[in-house]
Amino acid sequence: PVTIHRSDYRPPEWQVPDIALDFALGLDTTRVGAALSVVRHADAPAPLTLRGDGLTPLAVRVDGESWNDWHMAGPDLIVDLGDRARAIVEVDTAIDPTANTQLMGLYASNGMLCTQCEAEGFRRITFHPDRPDVLSRYKVRMAGDKTAFPILLSNGNCVAKGAGDDGSHWALWEDPWPKPSYLFALVAGDLVVNRDSFTTMSGRKVELGIWVRAGDEGRTGHAMQALKDSMAWDERVYGREYDLDLFNIVAVSDFNMGAMENKGLNIFNTRYILADPDTATDLDYDGVQGVVAHEYFHNWSGNRVTCRDWFQLSLKEGFTVYRDQSFSADMGSAPVKRIEDVRLLRAAQFPEDAGPLAHPIRPDSYQEISNFYTATVYNKGAEIIRMMATLLGPQRFRAGTDLYFDRHDGEAATCEDFVRAMEEGGAIDLTQFRRWYEQAGTPRLKLTLSEDQGQWALDVVQTVPPTPGQPEKLPMMMPLRIAAFDRSGGASLPDTLVTLTGATQRIALGAFDGRPALSVNRGFSAPVIVDFDRAQGELAWLAAHDDDPFARYEALQQLMLDTLVAAAAGNEVDHRAVVDAVAQTLRGRGEDPAFVAEAVLLPSEAFIGDQMLTVDPDAIRRERLALQAAIGRALEEEWRAILAGKAPPATDLSPHAKGERRLRGVALAYLAATGIGDIPALVFGVFSDADGMTERQAALATLAHGDSDERAHALDIFYQRYRDNPLVLDKWFQVQAWSMRPDTVEAVRQLAEHPDFTLSNPNRVRSLYGAFTGNQAAFHQADGAGYRLIADLVIALDPRNPQTAARMIPPLGRWKRFDEARAAMMRAELERILAQPGLSRDTTEQASKSLL
Numbered sequence: 001p002v003t004i005h006r007s008d009y010r011p012p013e014w015q016v017p018d019i020a021l022d023f024a025l026g027l028d029t030t031r032v033g034a035a036l037s038v039v040r041h042a043d044a045p046a047p048l049t050l051r052g053d054g055l056t057p058l059a060v061r062v063d064g065e066s067w068n069d070w071h072m073a074g075p076d077l078i079v080d081l082g083d084r085a086r087a088i089v090e091v092d093t094a095i096d097p098t099a100n101t102q103l104m105g106l107y108a109s110n111g112m113l114c115t116q117c118e119a120e121g122f123r124r125i126t127f128h129p130d131r132p133d134v135l136s137r138y139k140v141r142m143a144g145d146k147t148a149f150p151i152l153l154s155n156g157n158c159v160a161k162g163a164g165d166d167g168s169h170w171a172l173w174e175d176p177w178p179k180p181s182y183l184f185a186l187v188a189g190d191l192v193v194n195r196d197s198f199t200t201m202s203g204r205k206v207e208l209g210i211w212v213r214a215g216d217e218g219r220t221g222h223a224m225q226a227l228k229d230s231m232a233w234d235e236r237v238y239g240r241e242y243d244l245d246l247f248n249i250v251a252v253s254d255f256n257m258g259a260m261e262n263k264g265l266n267i268f269n270t271r272y273i274l275a276d277p278d279t280a281t282d283l284d285y286d287g288v289q290g291v292v293a294h295e296y297f298h299n300w301s302g303n304r305v306t307c308r309d310w311f312q313l314s315l316k317e318g319f320t321v322y323r324d325q326s327f328s329a330d331m332g333s334a335p336v337k338r339i340e341d342v343r344l345l346r347a348a349q350f351p352e353d354a355g356p357l358a359h360p361i362r363p364d365s366y367q368e369i370s371n372f373y374t375a376t377v378y379n380k381g382a383e384i385i386r387m388m389a390t391l392l393g394p395q396r397f398r399a400g401t402d403l404y405f406d407r408h409d410g411e412a413a414t415c416e417d418f419v420r421a422m423e424e425g426g427a428i429d430l431t432q433f434r435r436w437y438e439q440a441g442t443p444r445l446k447l448t449l450s451e452d453q454g455q456w457a458l459d460v461v462q463t464v465p466p467t468p469g470q471p472e473k474l475p476m477m478m479p480l481r482i483a484a485f486d487r488s489g490g491a492s493l494p495d496t497l498v499t500l501t502g503a504t505q506r507i508a509l510g511a512f513d514g515r516p517a518l519s520v521n522r523g524f525s526a527p528v529i530v531d532f533d534r535a536q537g538e539l540a541w542l543a544a545h546d547d548d549p550f551a552r553y554e555a556l557q558q559l560m561l562d563t564l565v566a567a568a569a570g571n572e573v574d575h576r577a578v579v580d581a582v583a584q585t586l587r588g589r590g591e592d593p594a595f596v597a598e599a600v601l602l603p604s605e606a607f608i609g610d611q612m613l614t615v616d617p618d619a620i621r622r623e624r625l626a627l628q629a630a631i632g633r634a635l636e637e638e639w640r641a642i643l644a645g646k647a648p649p650a651t652d653l654s655p656h657a658k659g660e661r662r663l664r665g666v667a668l669a670y671l672a673a674t675g676i677g678d679i680p681a682l683v684f685g686v687f688s689d690a691d692g693m694t695e696r697q698a699a700l701a702t703l704a705h706g707d708s709d710e711r712a713h714a715l716d717i718f719y720q721r722y723r724d725n726p727l728v729l730d731k732w733f734q735v736q737a738w739s740m741r742p743d744t745v746e747a748v749r750q751l752a753e754h755p756d757f758t759l760s761n762p763n764r765v766r767s768l769y770g771a772f773t774g775n776q777a778a779f780h781q782a783d784g785a786g787y788r789l790i791a792d793l794v795i796a797l798d799p800r801n802p803q804t805a806a807r808m809i810p811p812l813g814r815w816k817r818f819d820e821a822r823a824a825m826m827r828a829e830l831e832r833i834l835a836q837p838g839l840s841r842d843t844t845e846q847a848s849k850s851l852l
């Protein structure tokens, strides 16, 4: 495979200011006529390269004349235009949407036609430069059978429509805003709409539409509210107004990712649109709200200001994730949102940064860009923006974003452009900060406290680990929020923002009567790993008294983590300190039950493993279950009391009600771990009585870990009730793949044979196999059966959907973290994958890099 380097970027030789597309739609054959007005930007004559993927030109015309001066260079069309400086280049092609199982380009899903063009899908529809720095105004004519495709949608506004006398109809759409080809979209199908409107801050009325299959319209209310809230929030917080008279969203069930921000016509995975209390959990509701906001926010951070090239992906994704995180924090509980975001970062991004696929948020090279839609580009990218916001403070950050949007509106920009706008708008020197865009790897801060004549100081030693291709690292600039407390009630050092720049740095804390309790990286101000030896008593004190909720959460988690890591390493441990701290935190549950639920949850098996030199999945599971059982037993009455209370109605989506339900779910898990005889019946009672999916799924997942009769019964009831609802059926697969039962590998193998399982639907694949790779002890079963299962999946899925197949590989690439026997088996499976003939570029890149 060819490697593409960031340093090789050259501006396009031809621009395409206008493009007219003509679609004759059919599920098996769609004819595409493209007319590109091209303008030469190169000084000297240059051939026009139009990228293609699996296309054959049926006819080529230049300025209305049939044209023979063209040839194919692999999949691409090269048109020789002589010394012309401008021309209208027309190319006709035909594609088969039903055969498009990759779900990139134009594809069929459940009888409808839809598109996914980011990153390089447009070239599967028609020949085009297909690079984000070529921006065009689009006119799209689409025609098709009126019965099969009663609804015809594209970007912008519908400016004309009509019908033929052969049962066909057509629509003409125009998008006034120049856009890159990756933002093109088209949908044709039998859909119903939930309509609403939003009046912008300048008084313009925008028509809003959410399009779904008939029968699903009643489940779109939350998405619509999220859209209106997002539009208002972006005006209030960033001063950004929507810029078309129409904003459409379409939900499709076969989709490779979460959603897509096509201009004026977002296309969504149904998972992030459909929600009602009977079928969606509170987390699902939050997912809908967050993803609707994310895609809407792209209208400015991504569409109005787009990316110059795909190496700049974090310019739009990191910034937009930061924007959606801030929005969700404002709409619910900010501390809980921060905890969730950090938990995700640690679960998905820290391992990526520590493994063979580590890359900077602005990568230097790639073989297949789809492999770089990563937690690093998205979630670490968001942390980098957050750090700039922290360093600048709210007013200066807003001045920076205003400057960025105003200066680059209508342009294809770079990460450097963003940082420069922050520097100028925020009056700050970010020279050293730019290293966050260049260096991969999670920085580590080693902290030590020292005292001299009653004056205390904190010494920080910063290291950034070597990563593939980057053996040497320089220290990063970062904001570190700290506070120090006198535990005996004396004066404290209040919340203080320190800017770290050096490899070593000393921070004066002031005078304390004895060692202060240090609260560090408050609010997770920097995405780093902190090494700091603290006694159990100090952590317990911070868990109870720190005035920063995130730091309180961290202290309790650290206490649990220290205990679990010691136990998994074979040390004798005492559970008492953790039990007492959990009890103490539970006592405060009246105020913010969601925070309490997060805080008392044990760290995940994977996160415990991340703290060990060599991960021992079996010991981790054993010790985690032991601690869970100890907490369950010691606080049995509290857990029972939480469950004995009346659950808030499932229709109550207030943060408090959601928190109460979350805490009830935690109580179920703690009680189930005790093995006390009546618990399966109690959990089954919660399952049966549940008036909504949050409680129902929590109870089902709890039962799924065991082998009670109630387990089989509940799984059966759930299946019978929801077998016709694909999103809920996904949950049925998922809870079984998450199960801590010893036979889970075999169960997953059998579930893959279930009549409702299919490789054609990415959600279903993720619900079974994605959940399974997150089940550390099962995936790493000592005989290697888990590794074989995933390698078999990748081999079967790659020819059909390489993007989704390649996304299953990273867990196999973590082999260096495991014992020799497991490492050898993981490598062997990666090699088996690589030995498959005809392997895609996506999977080849991920598997070969994973072996390094």
Ligand code: HT7
Binding pocket: 116, 118, 119, 256, 257, 258, 259, 260, 261, 294, 295, 298, 317, 370, 373, 803
């Ligand atoms: N910007 C969107 C990316 C996306 C995507 C990328 C590759 C393959 C399929 C895809 N679907 C959507 C999603 C987002 O971040 O908003």
Ligand code: ZN
Binding pocket: 294, 298, 316, 317, 320
């Ligand atoms: Zn995005």
